[in-house]
Amino acid sequence: SALGFVTQRKLLSNLPQQTILFRLRKGGGVALGEVVIRPGENPAFRILREVQRHRKQNERSALSAAEFDSYNRIEVSMADIPKALANRKVVKDIRALAVRRGAAAAADPDAPLPLFASEVGSKVYQKYGPLRRREDILHKQMRGAGPREGSVLSQMLGSNFQNFDFYPNWQNILGKDFISPIADGGRLTYEYDLQDSVFVDKDWCYKIAVAPKRDHDLAF
Helix, strand or coil, X not given: XXXXXXXXXXXXXXXXXXXXXXXXXXXXXXXXXCCCCCCCCCHHHHHHHHHHHXXXXXXXXXXXXXXXXXXXXXXXXXXXXXXXXXXXXXXXXXXXXXXXXXXXXXXXXXCCEEEEEEEEEEEEEEECCCCEEEEEEEEEEEEECCCCCCCHHHHCCCCCCCCCCCCXXXXXXXXXEEECCCCCCHHHCEEEEEEEEEEECCEEEEEEEEEECCCCCCCC
């Protein structure tokens, strides 16, 4: 809708200077109908086509060297806990501890039971042909029933544990092949939603949300 004002008129005198005051009076409102603008296709598809067209020049293996900041967060939880186990004191104590640490959702007895969480921030240097790789762990934090600080496994929870390059169509995770969101056939598996765009330096950058179409698919 639009709000207007009533038209008003006042006579002017012959004085060379004069002040005319108008008191605005509401009126003349207009109700506007709904306007819906729909693109010919999902606008995210055009961006995905450009990503796929430039895959050969942008994928990691096409680079002679790379340097990047890496952040990995790993969470392990137990779901569908039998009622007999959920009522045990040790389980209740773990839930209470998780709530005190900030996981308010853990207070729900039907919610997954958080067991372990780790956060690792690192600087990664990688050279190709021949492959050489170095990772400097800058920050790490681990909580729960898992590896302790300084253990061998704790040193493996950096980017080496989740070293993804999404340009290949398939990502192998723990022996299972997951289809990449930017794979050639990704539209058959994912829903895409262009959420935002921003101009960074000389480039337009886009934020696209992806969600699997089917719960049983091996997808991100």
